[in-house]
Amino acid sequence: MTDASLSTWVHRRAEPSWLGRLFDSKPFLVVICLFPAVGLLMTFLTYPLALGIYLAFTDTTIGRAGVWVGFENFTYLLQDPIFWNAVFFSVFYTGIATIGKFGLGLWLALLLNNHLPFKSFLRAIILLPWIVPTVLTAIAFWWIYDPQFSIISHLLIKTGLRETNVDFINTAWPARWSLIAANIWRGIPFVAISLLAGLQTISPSLYEAAMLDGATAWQRFRYITFPMLLPILAIVMTFSIIFTFTDFQLVYAITRGGPVNSTHLLATLAFQRGIPGGQLGEGSAIAVSMIPFLVFATLFSYFALARRKWQQGETND
Amino acid sequence: MATVDIRKVRKAFGSVEVLHGVSVGIEDGEFVVLVGPSGCGKSTLLRMLAGLENITGGEIDIGGRVVNTVPPKDRDIAMVFQNYALYPHMTVFDNMAFSMKLAKAPREIMEREVLKAATILGLEQLLHRFPRQLSGGQRQRVAMGRAIVRNPQVFLFDEPLSNLDAKLRVQMRSEIKELHQRLKVTTVYVTHDQIEAMTMADKIVVMNNGNIEQAGAPLELYDRPANLFVAGFIGSPAMNILPGAIGEGGFVTEGGAVMPMPSTARNGAGYYGIRPEHMRLAGEDGIPATIQIVEPTGSETQVMLRIGNTPLTCAFRERITAGPGETIRVKPDLDLVHLFAGGSGQRLAS
Ligand SMILES: Nc1ncnc2c1ncn2[C@@H]1O[C@H](COP(=O)(O)OP(=O)(O)OP(=O)(O)O)[C@@H](O)[C@H]1O
Ligand SMILES: [Mg+2]
Numbered sequence: 025m026t027d028a029s030l031s032t033w034v035h036r037r038a039e040p041s042w043l044g045r046l047f048d049s050k051p052f053l054v055v056i057c058l059f060p061a062v063g064l065l066m067t068f069l070t071y072p073l074a075l076g077i078y079l080a081f082t083d084t085t086i087g088r089a090g091v092w093v094g095f096e097n098f099t100y101l102l103q104d105p106i107f108w109n110a111v112f113f114s115v116f117y118t119g120i121a122t123i124g125k126f127g128l129g130l131w132l133a134l135l136l137n138n139h140l141p142f143k144s145f146l147r148a149i150i151l152l153p154w155i156v157p158t159v160l161t162a163i164a165f166w167w168i169y170d171p172q173f174s175i176i177s178h179l180l181i182k183t184g185l186r187e188t189n190v191d192f193i194n195t196a197w198p199a200r201w202s203l204i205a206a207n208i209w210r211g212i213p214f215v216a217i218s219l220l221a222g223l224q225t226i227s228p229s230l231y232e233a234a235m236l237d238g239a240t241a242w243q244r245f246r247y248i249t250f251p252m253l254l255p256i257l258a259i260v261m262t263f264s265i266i267f268t269f270t271d272f273q274l275v276y277a278i279t280r281g282g283p284v285n286s287t288h289l290l291a292t293l294a295f296q297r298g299i300p301g302g303q304l305g306e307g308s309a310i311a312v313s314m315i316p317f318l319v320f321a322t323l324f325s326y327f328a329l330a331r332r333k334w335q336q337g338e339t340n341d
Numbered sequence: 342m343a344t345v346d347i348r349k350v351r352k353a354f355g356s357v358e359v360l361h362g363v364s365v366g367i368e369d370g371e372f373v374v375l376v377g378p379s380g381c382g383k384s385t386l387l388r389m390l391a392g393l394e395n396i397t398g399g400e401i402d403i404g405g406r407v408v409n410t411v412p413p414k415d416r417d418i419a420m421v422f423q424n425y426a427l428y429p430h431m432t433v434f435d436n437m438a439f440s441m442k443l444a445k446a447p448r449e450i451m452e453r454e455v456l457k458a459a460t461i462l463g464l465e466q467l468l469h470r471f472p473r474q475l476s477g478g479q480r481q482r483v484a485m486g487r488a489i490v491r492n493p494q495v496f497l498f499d500e501p502l503s504n505l506d507a508k509l510r511v512q513m514r515s516e517i518k519e520l521h522q523r524l525k526v527t528t529v530y531v532t533h534d535q536i537e538a539m540t541m542a543d544k545i546v547v548m549n550n551g552n553i554e555q556a557g558a559p560l561e562l563y564d565r566p567a568n569l570f571v572a573g574f575i576g577s578p579a580m581n582i583l584p585g586a587i588g589e590g591g592f593v594t595e596g597g598a599v600m601p602m603p604s605t606a607r608n609g610a611g612y613y614g615i616r617p618e619h620m621r622l623a624g625e626d627g628i629p630a631t632i633q634i635v636e637p638t639g640s641e642t643q644v645m646l647r648i649g650n651t652p653l654t655c656a657f658r659e660r661i662t663a664g665p666g667e668t669i670r671v672k673p674d675l676d677l678v679h680l681f682a683g684g685s686g687q688r689l690a691s
Binding site: 227229230232233234235236237238239240243247248251252 | 391392393412413414416418419420422424426428429430439440443444487491
């Protein structure tokens with residue numbers, strides 16, 4: 025009896041509704057899934073970018089639609105010492121700040137990866153400089169670097185190490201170094217926490233194996249930690265370079281590019297010329313001139329550091 | 342090569358003691374297997390030998406030198422980890438040559454030694470691959486190669502085969518054994534697989550809850566288990582252990598079955614042990630038993646029986662034609678019956 029009922033029972037699939045069929049069709053899914061992302065990107069990224077590039081080839085000023093002037097803005101900039109100064113400082117600022125951030129960030133990450141008391145508390149503290157809005161950081165540093173009310177000057181004088189106030193931002197080189205110090209302070213948490221995440225993916229048994237193989241602490245870092253961290257280091261470094269090179273807020277809030285234009289980054293100079301100066305075409309040209317630097321930095325870290333042969337599964341030996 | 346002497350070693354993690362005074366003596370060139378259920382402290386003991394865990398109490402002596410405070414890199418020990426711990430960013434060659442590279446050995450020596458080990462393990466073709474590009478068995482071999490290249494005083498293995506499939510495991514088992522016979526290096530091997538232990542060991546150390554239950558040659562443990570734990574742990578299928586007491590006509594189990602006793606029987610027996618393979622089919626003199634399940638494996642037939650309410654597993658050479666519910670007659674091989682004391686579960690000498 026059970027046998028009979030089993031053999032007559034046929035498993036029948038429910039017919040899918042038209043809606044179900046629609047959601048099973050691949051072209052439809054592709055369109056519907058991509059639409060929001062593509063739409064947002066077009067509106068908020070591609071359009072301003074295209075407009076910026078277009079403006080760079082016109083002599084638009086605020087209040088007057090410009091005409092196409094070809095490379096005139098660029099040839100003008102090439103002869104502008106202030107522009108070249110901004111190029112120099114952007115590269116210098118990015119280079120030194122990146123070295124500083126990664127040196128200190130890696131050191132901090134290695135420390136935090138050890139067994140420390142209050143580890144999670146320390147990790148939370150580390151993140152603080154990063155979660156504070158940049159403008160607040162900038163204002164804080166502005167006060168720290170203030171010619172008259174600087175807390176550092178105050179302390180140095182109190183402890184008798186100096187007699188006069190420190191000149192942080194009133195002459196070119198001290199101002200540059202002060203800005204770099206502020207940028208490093210702000211950038212360390214991002215680097216440290218990202219690298220810490222990378223460190224934690226390295227299996228402890230690799231260190232144990234290396235220890236048995238006779239590796240000293242330095243050799244374990246040199247041959248295990250560093251090469252295994254390299255892919256993450258590359259990605260974090262790419263981001264860090266892009267963020268530093270395009271930095272605006274810190275510099276604009278602390279020095280506004282001064283004294284005598286010595287601390288202008290390309291971004292602050294572009295803003296300065298474009299908005300307060302009204303020369304939209306020229307400002308855009310400065311902004312556009314950042315693109316080659318960024319593309320180069322990205323390609324470098326992506327191809328030189330990111331993908332390693334050992335990460336890929338292919339048998340390419 | 343060296344002797345290893347573990348003397349009254351204790352290990353505590355914080356306030357929890359996981360090894361309570363373990364002593365094992367290992368001779369030069371011996372292959373010792375640590376077995377025991379999960380969490381009994383095998384890996385911990387092995388890691389203490391390697392120097393990866395510090396020693397809470399007692400002494401470990403390798404080659405006549407107490408190594409309690411010697412760091413891992415100076416102990417001259419090679420370890421094969423359960424997950425192999427191959428360096429993913431190095432080729433097979435570099436993995437195997439790593440220890441020599443650290444010791445700044447010249448390139449020719451490095452190549453010669455790696456090639457020698459690779460030949461033993463059949464890895465010559467794979468030297469330029471990365472660990473990702475290897476199968477599980479090949480990775481296992483590379484891990485062994487890395488250990489062989491070191492030419493250490495002692496090899497340590499922590500469940501090296503547990504990630505392999507059954508067939509490969511049998512193959513690697515004999516390869517490791519062969520390797521040991523060839524290199525004659527003192528070896529400590531951890532597993533929870535008692536078949537691995539039986540087939541590979543010169544000496545088995547059975548651990549339970551941070552203590553050693555018994556240490557001895559595989560067949561000694563099989564023939565004369567020191568207590569109920571070892572009796573139940575060594576052998577597959579496991580020994581039948583029937584609680585009860587000596588009574589009228591033999592050993593009366595809690596289920597009410599009466600089992601014949603060897604003539605040398607002692608008083609105080611609380612457990613009657615008989616291995617499935619030591620039960621025999623019998624004629625009219627046998628004990629009637631009801632068949633529950635019949636499992637032919639080809640070479641033998643395993644039968645789950647019930648004598649009254651007492652379950653009993655038997656393994657017969659003969660083919661069993663009777664099916665579940667039918668009654669057959671069986672008897673134990675009296676020379677191979679084990680008796681254990683009621684309270685302590687210790688073996689009663691017979
Ligand atoms: N780092 C540690 N901290 C605290 N307790 C630990 C630590 N390592 C191991 N233990 C405990 O020590 C005991 C023994 O662990 P061990 O790893 O030696 O077991 P094992 O015999 O190797 O088991 P398995 O067969 O599952 O690998 C376990 O109870 C475990 O919980
Ligand atoms: Mg273990």
